[in-house]
Amino acid sequence: xxxxxPDNEQPVQDSLxxxxxxxxxxxxxxxxxxxxxxxxxxxxxxxxxxxxxxxNFKNAPKGRIISGSSDTVINVGLxxxxxxxxxxxxxxxxxxxxxxLTGLKIRYYAGKEEGCLPLxxxxxxxxxxxxxxxxxxxxxxxxxxxxxxxxxxxxxxVLPQVSYELRPQFMLYDSVxxxxxxxxVFGPEELIDSIQxxxxxxxxxxxxxxxxxxxxxxxxxESNLVSLSENRVKILIPVEKYTExxxxxxxxxxxSGTEYALRIFPEKVIVNCLVALKDYNRVDEAMFxxxxxxxxxxxxxxxxxxxxxxxxxxxxxxxxxxxERIEFILIKSANKP
Amino acid sequence: MLKIxxxxxxxxxxxxxxxxxxxFGAAVFNSDDEAKLIMKEVRMQKLLIExxxxxxxxxxNIIDRKLxxxxxxxxxxxxxxxxxxxxxLVRQNFKDFCIKxxxxxxxxxxxxxxxxxxxYKNLDRLILVTAPEKLRIQRVIDRDKINEALVKQRMExxxxxxxxxxxADFVIVNDGIEPLVKQCVDVFNKICAE
Numbered sequence: 033x034x035x036x037x038p039d040n041e042q043p044v045q046d047s048l049x050x051x052x053x054x055x056x057x058x059x060x061x062x063x064x065x066x067x068x069x070x071x072x073x074x075x076x077x078x079x080x081x082x083x084x085x086x087x088n089f090k091n092a093p094k095g096r097i098i099s100g101s102s103d104t105v106i107n108v109g110l111x112x113x114x115x116x117x118x119x120x121x122x123x124x125x126x127x128x129x130x131x132x133l134t135g136l137k138i139r140y141y142a143g144k145e146e147g148c149l150p151l152x153x154x155x156x157x158x159x160x161x162x163x164x165x166x167x168x169x170x171x172x173x174x175x176x177x178x179x180x181x182x183x184x185x186x187x188x189x190v191l192p193q194v195s196y197e198l199r200p201q202f203m204l205y206d207s208v209x210x211x212x213x214x215x216x217v218f219g220p221e222e223l224i225d226s227i228q229x230x231x232x233x234x235x236x237x238x239x240x241x242x243x244x245x246x247x248x249x250x251x252x253x254e255s256n257l258v259s260l261s262e263n264r265v266k267i268l269i270p271v272e273k274y275t276e277x278x279x280x281x282x283x284x285x286x287x288s289g290t291e292y293a294l295r296i297f298p299e300k301v302i303v304n305c306l307v308a309l310k311d312y313n314r315v316d317e318a319m320f321x322x323x324x325x326x327x328x329x330x331x332x333x334x335x336x337x338x339x340x341x342x343x344x345x346x347x348x349x350x351x352x353x354x355x356e357r358i359e360f361i362l363i364k365s366a367n368k369p
Numbered sequence: 370m371l372k373i374x375x376x377x378x379x380x381x382x383x384x385x386x387x388x389x390x391x392x393f394g395a396a397v398f399n400s401d402d403e404a405k406l407i408m409k410e411v412r413m414q415k416l417l418i419e420x421x422x423x424x425x426x427x428x429x430n431i432i433d434r435k436l437x438x439x440x441x442x443x444x445x446x447x448x449x450x451x452x453x454x455x456x457x458l459v460r461q462n463f464k465d466f467c468i469k470x471x472x473x474x475x476x477x478x479x480x481x482x483x484x485x486x487x488x489y490k491n492l493d494r495l496i497l498v499t500a501p502e503k504l505r506i507q508r509v510i511d512r513d514k515i516n517e518a519l520v521k522q523r524m525e526x527x528x529x530x531x532x533x534x535x536x537a538d539f540v541i542v543n544d545g546i547e548p549l550v551k552q553c554v555d556v557f558n559k560i561c562a563e
Binding site: 278280295297298299302304335336354355359360361363 | 385388389392507508511512514545548549550551
């Protein structure tokens with residue numbers, strides 16, 4: 033193969049290129065080394081630098097909520113050696129500085145409650161949180177202003193957002209139990225008065241055939257001014273297998289003994305109910321009472337009286353009363369005109 | 370005093386209608402209850418044991434009615450035997466009952482089979498109680514605690530309501546919608562007016 037370079041010039045060119053590469057490598061190594069030395073010398077000197085921190089307020093005056101503050105960040109001026117500043121800037125930067133409001137004086141101004149906190153008084157506390165001793169030279173702003181609202185509390189019921197589907201023949205044995213069923217909500221009066229319920233996170237179940245016990249997170253109202261006494265609640269969904277039972281009951285007449293005697297047809301009704309298997313032997317006729325009420329007004333208008341089940345165990349579900357309405361005859365007492 | 374027959378298929382509500390009539394002053398004779406009493410008599414038990422054997426006695430040494438009913442269900446000869454044994458005695462007792470209640474406006478003979486045995490010919494009037502089949506089945510299930518298939522099996526041995534209606538002087542509809550008391554008052558007033 034032919035190239036533009038004569039065959040006898042090729043080794044000379046290769047030799048020159050190799051020499052150049054070797055010299056460049058040496059140059060680069062020295063360049064890096066000298067730069068490093070330069071940085072070390074520079075960072076060994078003192079600098080003044082400003083670092084911005086997010087701030088969090090704690091120990092608000094008793095019974096008050098901070099509804100607003102003039103600043104949410106502070107700038108901290110540090111006078112330190114370069115190495116130390118790098119540490120504060122990048123290596124050990126704390127996410128937030130807590131500002132302690134203990135002892136803050138509240139003043140009333142134009143119907144509002146306000147407070148002023150000179151940050152110079154807090155310099156030592158801020159320095160200790162950042163981890164500096166004598167390097168901290170200033171804090172900006174020098175004062176933070178606050179607006180306060182009175183803190184109210186109200187007990188508000190918890191509403192679980194639980195949906196479920198039960199397996200055939202299974203039913204809810206009792207209502208869904210929530211522990212605690214209400215919690216304390218803290219915040220400005222106007223806000224907490226507008227809250228009817230505290231909702232849980234949503235959860236759904238399908239084909240339930242046994243008790244479900246779980247912990248659900250409470251959904252905090254959107255406003256930052258509102259806080260909750262609990263973050264989670266326990267939920268119990270009691271589930272049992274049910275079967276049908278029926279009882280024949282005499283129908284009692286309530287408020288009889290007026291000038292008319294009431295005769296009812298039939299005198300007995302059949303109550304069909306659903307009972308949990310575990311309660312099957314617990315339930316008997318004596319736990320039920322069916323009545324019709326002697327009501328002359330109703331009787332004038334109706335041909336049948338409604339049978340009311342006035343007593344039955346709380347742990348059964350009444351499926352139907354047969355018949356639901358019964359017929360009657362009013363018999364005038366013999367001694368009445 | 371009139372002799373009134375009160376009949377209807379299983380679950381139609383005969384007994385309830387009879388109770389309403391008794392409120393009006395009618396004397397009610399329940400043939401089923403009477404038959405139960407007759408079966409408890411010693412002479413009757415002897416005859417039944419001779420025919421069916423001692424195994425039809427229950428633990429209390431009286432006729433096991435459920436077992437007897439099962440035996441009669443599949444044996445027409447046995448059914449005729451028992452009917453010929455019991456029915457004449459029941460009817461005789463009804464005659465005695467009527468004599469005893471001669472001063473009452475009427476005597477009601479309540480029985481499931483009055484038309485089938487032609488006994489209605491011995492009565493002055495016949496009341497038939499009807500109800501939709503679905504409702505009758507449900508009533509029997511609730512009352513006797515038996516399953517639907519067994520109720521239907523029992524129904525198959527009875528005449529249909531449509532077959533019985535031509536024999537009745539009065540039809541009372543017990544479908545849970547038509548007011549019963551009003552129908553009974555109307556029927557009773559018509560009977561008394563005669």
